Amino acid sequence: MTKMTGNPFYARGPVEPQYFANRRELLQFFIQNVEDASQNKNTKPDNITILGNWGIGKTSTLLKFQDIIHNDKKDAINVFSVLFPLKPSVCESADVFTYSLLDAISKQYSISIPLKDRIGAVIKEEAKIWEQWKLESISLSPELRRKSRKLDLVDALTRLWSKLENKGIDLVVIMIDDIHYMLTEGWSGSLYDLRTDIQALATGGTKYLFIITGPKFIYPSMHEMAEPFTRLFERFELNNFDLAGTREAITKPLRIAGIHLEISDDVIAQIHNITDGHPYFIAGMMRDILRIHEKETLTLYDFEQIKPRLIEHIARTKFEDDYNKATDSEKQILLNCAQLKNKIFSPSEIESKSRSKLLERLANKELLVKLERGKYSLYHPLFKEYLNNISQ
Numbered sequence: 001m002t003k004m005t006g007n008p009f010y011a012r013g014p015v016e017p018q019y020f021a022n023r024r025e026l027l028q029f030f031i032q033n034v035e036d037a038s039q040n041k042n043t044k045p046d047n048i049t050i051l052g053n054w055g056i057g058k059t060s061t062l063l064k065f066q067d068i069i070h071n072d073k074k075d076a077i078n079v080f081s082v083l084f085p086l087k088p089s090v091c092e093s094a095d096v097f098t099y100s101l102l103d104a105i106s107k108q109y110s111i112s113i114p115l116k117d118r119i120g121a122v123i124k125e126e127a128k129i130w131e132q133w134k135l136e137s138i139s140l141s142p143e144l145r146r147k148s149r150k151l152d153l154v155d156a157l158t159r160l161w162s163k164l165e166n167k168g169i170d171l172v173v174i175m176i177d178d179i180h181y182m183l184t185e186g187w188s189g190s191l192y193d194l195r196t197d198i199q200a201l202a203t204g205g206t207k208y209l210f211i212i213t214g215p216k217f218i219y220p221s222m223h224e225m226a227e228p229f230t231r232l233f234e235r236f237e238l239n240n241f242d243l244a245g246t247r248e249a250i251t252k253p254l255r256i257a258g259i260h261l262e263i264s265d266d267v268i269a270q271i272h273n274i275t276d277g278h279p280y281f282i283a284g285m286m287r288d289i290l291r292i293h294e295k296e297t298l299t300l301y302d303f304e305q306i307k308p309r310l311i312e313h314i315a316r317t318k319f320e321d322d323y324n325k326a327t328d329s330e331k332q333i334l335l336n337c338a339q340l341k342n343k344i345f346s347p348s349e350i351e352s353k354s355r356s357k358l359l360e361r362l363a364n365k366e367l368l369v370k371l372e373r374g375k376y377s378l379y380h381p382l383f384k385e386y387l388n389n390i391s392q
């Protein structure tokens with residue numbers, strides 16, 4: 001029974017790679033790209049941008065990538081990878097960014113077991129040099145720092161590449177999660193700098209595959225600020241699952257974890273409708289279902305009985321926090337949006353003098369989604385329902 005095998009659904013962090021569902025096209029592209037670049041000496045890898053809004057599975061996808069190269073493909077390719085989650089403090093200056101990335105490489109790299117021993121020593125050796133650079137750079141006054149040798153990302157990564165290549169590595173994958181911090185908190189020109197470095201590494205004969213992720217709203221400004229930046233990457237969007245994707249997200253973990261729970265098709269369709277195919281809500285709902293429901297089948301009738309509890313729990317864990325992210329005047333706008341009949345609306349339907357500013361801010365907080373032609377929608381239909389409930 002479910003209680004004995006544990007609960008494979010978890011919504012508070014990325015999904016375990018073995019339970020990862022859907023995203024076939026992106027995984028295919030990644031695998032092909034990595035195989036081509038690592039098996040042919042002269043093939044440069046295509047960098048990848050993954051754009052998707054809150055909780056849609058960006059970090060999960062990066063972890064799945066790592067699992068593919070270090071487990072599924074470990075006998076076919078020799079790849080070194082690192083997952084670097086950006087945070088605002090890291091984007092303060094180019095030096096801090098460079099050092100933090102190098103630090104992540106030395107501490108959080110992943111590699112398949114057979115390569116582990118050979119690479120460990122190389123990384124340790126380089127990490128000493130990076131540490132020395134860092135100490136020099138922070139102990140100097142700003143004027144001296146400008147004159148002295150800079151902590152240089154291209155130099156460091158070029159050296160690293162030649163050492164790793166000597167040890168039989170075919171490709172290095174660097175994943176930078178949540179790149180939008182660079183845009184919103186970064187030193188001026190940060191994206192240009194990164195672009196220039198990535199380009200220099202590619203033309204310098206090293207084999208780095210960069211993968212970056214961020215919310216969709218950053219794309220237009222990325223494009224504007226650093227057009228060549230967007231040209232340097234193959235772009236993918238993560239959207240809500242379709243019905244088949246929702247089905248896989250529900251059934252795959254049950255099957256792999258060996259849980260005997262038969263969920264009827266009409267229940268899967270209901271879950272799909274309620275969650276709108278959003279992976280976070282699917283995971284949260286399934287976690288609760290396993291907790292609450294003890295029989296080995298789940299019919300639509302059973303589901304209808306527990307549905308209010310499921311929805312109430314989502315509201316408590318997610319929507320209250322969301323709502324409280326908004327200021328008082330933004331809250332007013334949210335309530336107003338929720339009362340509109342249509343899911344997608346234009347700013348002119350909102351009654352407020354400063355509506356364009358407020359709508360923009362709510363989009364940046366990811367409570368509204370900005371669509372084409374200046375239209376908006378609330379980020380999830382369940383959030384709309386929640387707002388309508390509290391305004392009653």
Ligand SMILES: Nc1ncnc2c1ncn2[C@@H]1O[C@H](COP(=O)(O)OP(=O)(O)OP(=O)(O)O)[C@@H](O)[C@H]1O
Nearest residue numbers: 011013020021054055056057058059060279280283
């Ligand atoms: N492909 C997937 N298969 C199954 N579940 C998924 C998948 N992608 C995401 N999830 C579920 O959605 C939740 C959110 O995923 P994740 O943390 O990767 O999203 P994110 O886009 O990185 O979010 P954030 O914007 O908060 O960084 C996870 O808890 C997981 O349960």
Ligand SMILES: [Mg+2]
Nearest residue numbers: 058059060177
């Ligand atoms: Mg994430």
